[in-house]
Structure formats: C-alpha cells, structure tokens
Amino acid sequence: MAGGNLRLAEALAERLPGPVRTRHAVGRVDWTAESTTVKGQGFEVSGDATVVTVPATVLRDIRFEPALAEAKLRANRSVDYGHAAKLSVPLQEDAEPSSVMSVPDRFWCWTARGEGGAVQPVVSSFTGSAAALEALGVAAGAGLWLDHLAELRPDLALSSEGAVITNWDDDRWVRAAYSVELAGRACDHTGLVEPTGALFWA
Ligand SMILES: Cc1cc2nc3c(=O)[nH]c(=O)nc-3n(C[C@H](O)[C@H](O)[C@H](O)COP(=O)(O)OP(=O)(O)OC[C@H]3O[C@@H](n4cnc5c(N)ncnc54)[C@H](O)[C@@H]3O)c2cc1C
Structure with missing residues (x-):
C-alpha cells in the first residue's frame, strides 16, 4: 500500500466516534462479570x-x-x-521492477513501483524463520545479509551505508512476527476465545 499499511488503520480510525489512543500502553486490567477498567500511565478507561x-x-x-x-494462560502459551x-537498501541508480530469491540463503528481494508508477530507489529483502535469521546474522546487524544481497544482485547499485534492518523480534510490543501453527503442536483455539467475565479475546 502506497504510504504504508498504517494508512489503512488510520482510515478505519477516522470513522470511529471516539478518538483512538495510540502510544497508551495498558499495564493493568481490572475486571468483573459486568465491567472492566483498563489502566496505564496517566490514563484509566x-x-x-x-x-x-x-x-x-x-x-x-x-x-x-x-x-x-x-x-x-495455558491457551495463550499454546500459540507459537x-x-x-x-x-531495505537505498539504490544509487534507477532500477527496473524485479524479484529474485536466494534459495541457499533463504531470503528474497525485490524492487517495485511506488506512488505515481515510478520504481522506488530501494531494494527490499525479506527473510523468515528463526534459523534463516540466525544464518543471515540479523541480530548482529546488516553486514552478512548485505554481502549475500550484493552477491545475488550485481545488477543493482546498492548504497549499503543507508541499509535498514527491521526485525520483528525487536518490537517490544510483539517480540515476534506472526502466529503460526506448527506441525505436531496443537493450538488451543477454544481456550483462547473463551470470554473471561467482561473480557473478550481476539
Ligand atoms: C513481515 C510481516 C508481513 C505481513 N504481511 C501481511 C500481508 O501482506 N497481509 C496480511 O493480511 N497480513 C500480513 N501480516 C500479518 C498481519 O500483520 C497480522 O496478521 C496482523 O497485524 C495481526 O493483527 P493483530 O491486531 O492481531 O496484532 P498486531 O498487529 O500485532 O497488533 C497488536 C497491537 O497490540 C499493541 N500492544 C501490545 N501490548 C500492548 C499494551 N500493553 N498496551 C497497549 N497496546 C499493546 C501492539 O503495539 C500492537 O499495535 C504480516 C506480518 C508481518 C510480521
């Protein structure tokens, strides 16, 4: 989505009757069968x-x-x-739309058109799974991944000093990417959605 996926959430929020409070971390939830109070630093709802x-x-x-x-709690722990x-690496020269996968290093990369139809001056790469992140040395920075990218895409003029890594494990509000169902490990879907008094789970 041009401008980032945030635009989707912002457009939905505009149609709501009350303000959506961002940057309000919830620290405590008091609940009964009929009511709840959500609390954080400097606010209570x-x-x-x-x-x-x-x-x-x-x-x-x-x-x-x-x-x-x-x-x-057990149901929540059953979610893997x-x-x-x-x-993301800026490009020094124009590029065509493209996508190339590195099978041995388990990442793919692409250049794509942005708003207005022009190819954006950046090559993006994506990798998934703990093993792939470790093999690319993601926790230590962009170095090794950049080397593999340069090897895979000699056709692109990488501006390596501007490289940015986004690692979903580093997001303290999620600490991972997305929930998955692993073979041989059952997720307790029923226990997850079971209401707790006036608390509902999504
Ligand atoms: C790399 C990547 C690519 C993806 N691509 C796609 C795609 O192309 N299409 C698609 O449909 N889906 C995609 N997804 C999946 C999609 O992003 C998720 O399914 C979706 O965001 C899950 O929504 P959610 O509301 O359950 O959780 P989240 O989006 O994780 O939202 C949870 C929110 O809770 C907040 N939070 C946590 N703790 C607190 C607290 N104490 N107080 C207040 N707020 C708190 C967090 O800040 C966060 O904003 C992708 C995910 C990733 C990681």
Missing part, C-alpha cells in the same frame, strides 16, 4: 467490556485483577510465533 487484542507473546506484561485462570526480518 472504564466500560461494560474490553476486547483484548494484544499478541499472546506480551499478554503476561499486563496485570489482570483478578488474575487470569491457568487455563487461559514465527520470526521475520526485512532489509
């Missing part, structure tokens, strides 16, 4: 119900009062998460 949508990876950072039942990262 009470209502008839709360829909909890935080990733399972960070649920334990929120204090629930009374505490959540062990069955609910995948790992992913992107490398």
